[in-house]
Amino acid sequence: MEKVDYDLIIIGGGPAGLTAGIYAARARLNVVLFEKLVPGGQILVTDWIENYPGFPEGISGVDLVGKMADQAKRLGLKIESNEVVSLNLSGKVKKINLDSGMVTAHAVILATGAHPRKLEVPGEDAFYGRGISFCATCDGPFYRNKTVAAVGGGDTAVQETLFLTKFARKVYLIHRRDKLRAAKILQERALANEKIEFVWNSVITHIGGSDGLDKIFVKNVKTGEEKELAVDGCFIWVGILPNTGFLGDSVKLDEYGFVIANNNMETSVPGVFAAGDGRNTPLRQVSTAVGDAAIAAFSAEHYIESLKN
Amino acid sequence: MSEGILEVSDSSFDAEVMQSEKPVLVDFWAPWCGPCKAIGPIVEELAGEFGDKVKFTKCNVDDNPVSPGKFGIKAIPTLIFFKQGKIVDQITGMVAKSKLEKSINGIL
Numbered sequence: 406m407e408k409v410d411y412d413l414i415i416i417g418g419g420p421a422g423l424t425a426g427i428y429a430a431r432a433r434l435n436v437v438l439f440e441k442l443v444p445g446g447q448i449l450v451t452d453w454i455e456n457y458p459g460f461p462e463g464i465s466g467v468d469l470v471g472k473m474a475d476q477a478k479r480l481g482l483k484i485e486s487n488e489v490v491s492l493n494l495s496g497k498v499k500k501i502n503l504d505s506g507m508v509t510a511h512a513v514i515l516a517t518g519a520h521p522r523k524l525e526v527p528g529e530d531a532f533y534g535r536g537i538s539f540c541a542t543c544d545g546p547f548y549r550n551k552t553v554a555a556v557g558g559g560d561t562a563v564q565e566t567l568f569l570t571k572f573a574r575k576v577y578l579i580h581r582r583d584k585l586r587a588a589k590i591l592q593e594r595a596l597a598n599e600k601i602e603f604v605w606n607s608v609i610t611h612i613g614g615s616d617g618l619d620k621i622f623v624k625n626v627k628t629g630e631e632k633e634l635a636v637d638g639c640f641i642w643v644g645i646l647p648n649t650g651f652l653g654d655s656v657k658l659d660e661y662g663f664v665i666a667n668n669n670m671e672t673s674v675p676g677v678f679a680a681g682d683g684r685n686t687p688l689r690q691v692s693t694a695v696g697d698a699a700i701a702a703f704s705a706e707h708y709i710e711s712l713k714n
Numbered sequence: 715m716s717e718g719i720l721e722v723s724d725s726s727f728d729a730e731v732m733q734s735e736k737p738v739l740v741d742f743w744a745p746w747c748g749p750c751k752a753i754g755p756i757v758e759e760l761a762g763e764f765g766d767k768v769k770f771t772k773c774n775v776d777d778n779p780v781s782p783g784k785f786g787i788k789a790i791p792t793l794i795f796f797k798q799g800k801i802v803d804q805i806t807g808m809v810a811k812s813k814l815e816k817s818i819n820g821i822l
């Protein structure tokens with residue numbers, strides 16, 4: 406067997422990476438997890454999680470991932486704050502270039518997650534932090550008794566819009582279709598909430614304001630009609646993009662940039678596995694991320710075992 | 715409160731931040747904000763490394779709404795670097811430690 410720094414390197418410290426770490430640590434692999442920020446990922450901006458089993462009242466994203474990190478550390482997972490800038494996965498020895506230098510391993514689990522997609526309309530960047538937000542739990546309280554817009558129709562958009570109604574006087578929920586895509590229970594709550602005004606079949610064309618954001622321009626995609634809405638803020642939840650840019654062409658990605666992995670979480674490269682939101686998967690939930698991560702760690706363990714024979 | 719990071723309020727903001735001889739970093743945060751909790755330890759590490767050259771402070775926007783309002787802050791975490799009472803850099807959202815180090819080195 407070649408000499409390496411670690412049996413296994415896990416890249417990313419969200420629920421997928423931490424779960425893979427729990428399994429790898431219990432398998433007594435020599436494992437390290439690299440996270441460029443702090444453990445958590447997108448779940449840190451999630452207000453409340455009520456579809457992760459074991460928490461009958463639901464649990465905040467921060468608390469849930471905090472427990473996962475504590476559990477992983479207790480079992481001996483080494484978590485390092487370090488950013489992977491590039492990597493070379495083609496050989497038997499996987500080379501990972503960090504901010505602080507190169508490290509090597511037999512196997513790698515990519516658990517790099519995803520980040521929110523932007524609208525890509527004029528004004529969005531200019532007003533980021535001054536009216537544009539991607540995080541209701543962070544910024545919702547700034548809008549007590551204010552009017553805000555929210556964009557999107559999926560689970561995240563509807564869940565977080567409901568959270569905003571705790572603070573805002575009124576929330577326009579702008580969606581490009583004529584019905585929501587979110588889980589039915591969330592749809593029922595949103596449709597029954599008097600603070601939410603739905604703006605169907607519509608997209609934001611640009612965002613304006615003088616000092617801070619004070620208006621958005623909305624176009625009906627069916628009729629072409631355009632209107633201006635006076636709002637104090639605008640929250641954007643229109644899907645996610647994978648954090649896979651640093652991978653280059655080292656593993657096969659799908660057309661949207663998600664890592665392609667099979668049922669055993671094996672990517673196109675032997676010894677490289679993927680799990681979580683950064684993988685091509687039909688459902689991106691905490692529960693699916695941790696399930697996939699357990700399989701990824703299991704597959705990685707077997708792969709490392711096979712190298713010894 | 716963590717060592718090396720000074721808690722500033724609406725009433726002490728002018729004296730501690732705007733009138734400071736040293737460059738100042740203000741971490742605008744709130745207890746309700748997950749990413750703020752996440753970025754806190756990174757700011758503490760930076761305070762350990764750059765504490766002699768930069769004054770590290772944090773401002774709880776829940777208790778002190780005037781100061782963030784003055785700078786139009788409607789999203790947190792927001793880190794603002796002040797030099798001689800003027801904003802020289804502003805970063806909103808979670809960012810890697812390396813990016814913050816770069817910002818600090820840029821203003822020194």
